[in-house]
Amino acid sequence: MIHLEIQNVSKRYARNKYGIKDFTMQIEKGILGLLGPNGAGKSTLLKMIATVHKPSSGIISLNKNNIVQDPNYMRKQLGFLPQDFGVYPNLNAFEFLRYMGAMKGVGGPPLHERINQLLEGLNLMEAAKKPIGSYSGGMKQRVGIAQALLNNPKIIIFDEPTVGLDPEERVRFRNLISDLANDCIVILSSHIVSDIDTIADKVAIMKNGSLISYGNQDQMVQNVTNRVFETSIEKEHLSSFKFQHTVVSTMRKDGKLLVRFIADQPMENAINQKPNLEDAYLYLTKKK
Amino acid sequence: MKPFLTIIKSDYLQRTRSYSFLITLCASLAIAYTFVPEPNASYSTIRIADHVGYYNSAWFGYVTAIMTSIFLSLIGFYLVNSGIKKDIETKVGQIVAATPISNFKYLCAKVLSNFLVLLSIVLIVFVMSLVLFMLYNDGYPLELVQFIKPYTFITLPAMFFIAVIAVVFEVFLGKFSILQNIGFFFLYTTLMVSTPSNESYFSLDVFGSKIVMHQLEGQVRVLTKKDKSTDLSIGYVIGNTNDTKRFLFKGMDFPRSFIMSRFLLFAIGIGFITLISPFFHRFNVKERNAKKKLTPSIQTQLITPEIRLTKLPIPQINYSVWPIFKTEFKLLVRKGKRWVWFFNLIGMLLLALLPLKIAHQMVLPILWFLQVGRLSDLTTKEAANRVHYFVFSSYKPLSRLFVSKVFAAIMLMICLALPLIIRQGLLANVCAIITILLGSIFIVVFAVFLGMVSKGKKLFEVLFFMITYANMNSIPFADYFGGLEHQTSYFTGLLILVMVLGGLSVFLRTYELKK
Ligand SMILES: Nc1ncnc2c1ncn2[C@@H]1O[C@H](COP(=O)(O)OP(=O)(O)O)[C@@H](O)[C@H]1O
Ligand SMILES: [Mg+2]
Numbered sequence: 001m002i003h004l005e006i007q008n009v010s011k012r013y014a015r016n017k018y019g020i021k022d023f024t025m026q027i028e029k030g031i032l033g034l035l036g037p038n039g040a041g042k043s044t045l046l047k048m049i050a051t052v053h054k055p056s057s058g059i060i061s062l063n064k065n066n067i068v069q070d071p072n073y074m075r076k077q078l079g080f081l082p083q084d085f086g087v088y089p090n091l092n093a094f095e096f097l098r099y100m101g102a103m104k105g106v107g108g109p110p111l112h113e114r115i116n117q118l119l120e121g122l123n124l125m126e127a128a129k130k131p132i133g134s135y136s137g138g139m140k141q142r143v144g145i146a147q148a149l150l151n152n153p154k155i156i157i158f159d160e161p162t163v164g165l166d167p168e169e170r171v172r173f174r175n176l177i178s179d180l181a182n183d184c185i186v187i188l189s190s191h192i193v194s195d196i197d198t199i200a201d202k203v204a205i206m207k208n209g210s211l212i213s214y215g216n217q218d219q220m221v222q223n224v225t226n227r228v229f230e231t232s233i234e235k236e237h238l239s240s241f242k243f244q245h246t247v248v249s250t251m252r253k254d255g256k257l258l259v260r261f262i263a264d265q266p267m268e269n270a271i272n273q274k275p276n277l278e279d280a281y282l283y284l285t286k287k288k
Numbered sequence: 289m290k291p292f293l294t295i296i297k298s299d300y301l302q303r304t305r306s307y308s309f310l311i312t313l314c315a316s317l318a319i320a321y322t323f324v325p326e327p328n329a330s331y332s333t334i335r336i337a338d339h340v341g342y343y344n345s346a347w348f349g350y351v352t353a354i355m356t357s358i359f360l361s362l363i364g365f366y367l368v369n370s371g372i373k374k375d376i377e378t379k380v381g382q383i384v385a386a387t388p389i390s391n392f393k394y395l396c397a398k399v400l401s402n403f404l405v406l407l408s409i410v411l412i413v414f415v416m417s418l419v420l421f422m423l424y425n426d427g428y429p430l431e432l433v434q435f436i437k438p439y440t441f442i443t444l445p446a447m448f449f450i451a452v453i454a455v456v457f458e459v460f461l462g463k464f465s466i467l468q469n470i471g472f473f474f475l476y477t478t479l480m481v482s483t484p485s486n487e488s489y490f491s492l493d494v495f496g497s498k499i500v501m502h503q504l505e506g507q508v509r510v511l512t513k514k515d516k517s518t519d520l521s522i523g524y525v526i527g528n529t530n531d532t533k534r535f536l537f538k539g540m541d542f543p544r545s546f547i548m549s550r551f552l553l554f555a556i557g558i559g560f561i562t563l564i565s566p567f568f569h570r571f572n573v574k575e576r577n578a579k580k581k582l583t584p585s586i587q588t589q590l591i592t593p594e595i596r597l598t599k600l601p602i603p604q605i606n607y608s609v610w611p612i613f614k615t616e617f618k619l620l621v622r623k624g625k626r627w628v629w630f631f632n633l634i635g636m637l638l639l640a641l642l643p644l645k646i647a648h649q650m651v652l653p654i655l656w657f658l659q660v661g662r663l664s665d666l667t668t669k670e671a672a673n674r675v676h677y678f679v680f681s682s683y684k685p686l687s688r689l690f691v692s693k694v695f696a697a698i699m700l701m702i703c704l705a706l707p708l709i710i711r712q713g714l715l716a717n718v719c720a721i722i723t724i725l726l727g728s729i730f731i732v733v734f735a736v737f738l739g740m741v742s743k744g745k746k747l748f749e750v751l752f753f754m755i756t757y758a759n760m761n762s763i764p765f766a767d768y769f770g771g772l773e774h775q776t777s778y779f780t781g782l783l784i785l786v787m788v789l790g791g792l793s794v795f796l797r798t799y800e801l802k803k
Contacts, residue, residue, distance in 0.1 A: 047382075050385075050386040051385070051386060052382055052385040052386050052571065052572070053572055054572065072388050072390075075386060075387055075388035076388045078386055078387075080383065080386040082379070082382040082383060082386075084379060084382075085379050085380070085382055085383055086377075086378035086379030086380050086381075086382075087378065087380060088298070088302040088378060088380060089302075089378070090301065090302045090303075090305040090306055091298055091301060091302050091305075095298055095301060096298070098294055098298065099294060099295060099298035099299070100383065100387070101291070101294070102290075102291035102292065102293075102294035102295045102298070103291075103295060103383075103384055103387040103389045103394075104387045104388060104389070105291060105387070105388050105389065106291070107290050107291040107294065108290075131305075144383075147383060
């Protein structure tokens, strides 16, 4: 049974400047959605799990093997899509993937076949013979995704994978991922709830370098039961309204604004709403 | 084994499939063409006192092999010493770092792809040497062995050595490319100058050229029955081709110890990589580099006041070039590591204090050469930083941005030379001042032109380096800033060259914009 353990991990970038601080978390098989606003420390955490960076202190272990000391144990079963990655612009997708395959230590005809199918599945087949330098952002992102899946990884880390993908590609990506989760760990990070709410088995919310909530989606949503309301207000009042409540969304209706918001106390004229993950996320991250 | 080859192959393809590599190959072809002078040419490359060999296979093979070994070692280092840096820049490194590939394998792959890149150039030169033989030979038959042997035992091991050194330098001095360049320059000079006195030390000569030179000198010494003045001169010497005497060079038998040493060079290189691989940063470098750029995102979670686009202040329109020029100048000054300015200041101080002749002839070109990094990507940096779309879509990019960029660079060069200009001014040396100004314009326009033609910065860097090297040796032809005595026609020529290059650059940029 695959098991990833993060114990008291800190990453210090400068004096008094921590990417994450004293972070502890246990991850089992399944899809984990890692949510948090920009700068929360998601990338910092993921890079350390991926053994690209070393923690300043603390232990990360995979199946009881300390991967800080033995990074290759992790690397052999890892697929990693960094948030801000690059490609060799002069190689085409085929060549680049074969190159990455070689780096990961896989090869042979099966790799060939796997690359073909990944390119097919990610809708890159047509462009596969053109240099990656000529790709659009979304295409490049998909090459990155393919790269992460080359070696049949058991632990897969995607840092903001849906950046640059259009809605259709996002759906495609989700379908691809949901297939994976049977016996491996998949970690998806995002700052957009809708990217992960349909596929994540568990959700972790980070803020300022710490874990502020971790559980399955139902548990998350319970945080905001009876706290989500809807009311309509004048446009001019929005600013002051935002000052008092956490606004989830606004919608124009009949010259007024329909506001969905979170409040600890019920309010007159406000209608109680069925909470969802987005509400919970906002509630937890905005809470002081 | 197969995956390892894939890595090398891809790396090699990535590096060679570029326009600038094509240019490099063309340049190599052109340079190789000069390695053995045409029979009536007025310059010589390798010459022992007043002797050169009959134009037979051995002469062509050995001369071009030695020339390649010596020159390509110098230039080649600068061509291949950014293999790892590229992986950092392209951010492929992050992905590589997360794969199980060992440091040793990764570095070896870099060494071998460096080696392959150099070999591609060697191959071009080799073909050229055969072509030259066909063109000029004195009726001797073609003996392929006389070509293959020197290239195998002299050039190839030297190239491998360079490939290894480039990686070693990158591992230890990855962040300081200036130190890499200077360090290699010293290493190269030391290795070149340290002449093995004893024959058994020829094995220690990594460039492998000394042993051949020794043999050539010996042969001529026997012919002339003199001990002295049979020194072999190597490099481009103009106008010493009167009453050349010929002798027959039939190639040589390398002693077994020498051949063994060439194989050992490969083994030692790999051993070296084994030793240094634990020190490789494995792309755990971004942290410190990124720190400066990544000012911690101010956590704007409190109430951000809503903004209304219609209520925003409307900026004034100002098409003046002056603000752009100022920004470009600031960018140029701030570019690169700050401690380079320490050297710049020392250079300016020396310009003010040293005897006028030395200041002008030696200090000025070195001081200007220190700016190579600022000049080399003057026109290519937009594309490299992926901002060229903004630039090219800005208002009148050609006349405003391009011009202010060029002027900012010229201004920088002039500022650096200011102490010297003032001194010359005090002596009323108007000519000297004009030539310095002309020189600053020339070098900037040269950088701009080469940057646009080669779409990269290497070509200019390498040529600037060679020019400066020539300046150090007081070669009149390379004197673009009036350090030596010339006739006026020389500067008229330079002026015309500047205008042609400038005109072509403007033309090229206009063309780029129209695309
Ligand atoms: N290389 C770095 N040097 C200094 N600070 C960094 C570096 N990388 C990230 N940080 C800081 O660490 C914090 C977490 O960043 P990051 O992990 O990238 O967040 P996220 O991925 O959640 O947006 C941020 O405040 C960021 O400014
Ligand atoms: Mg991030």
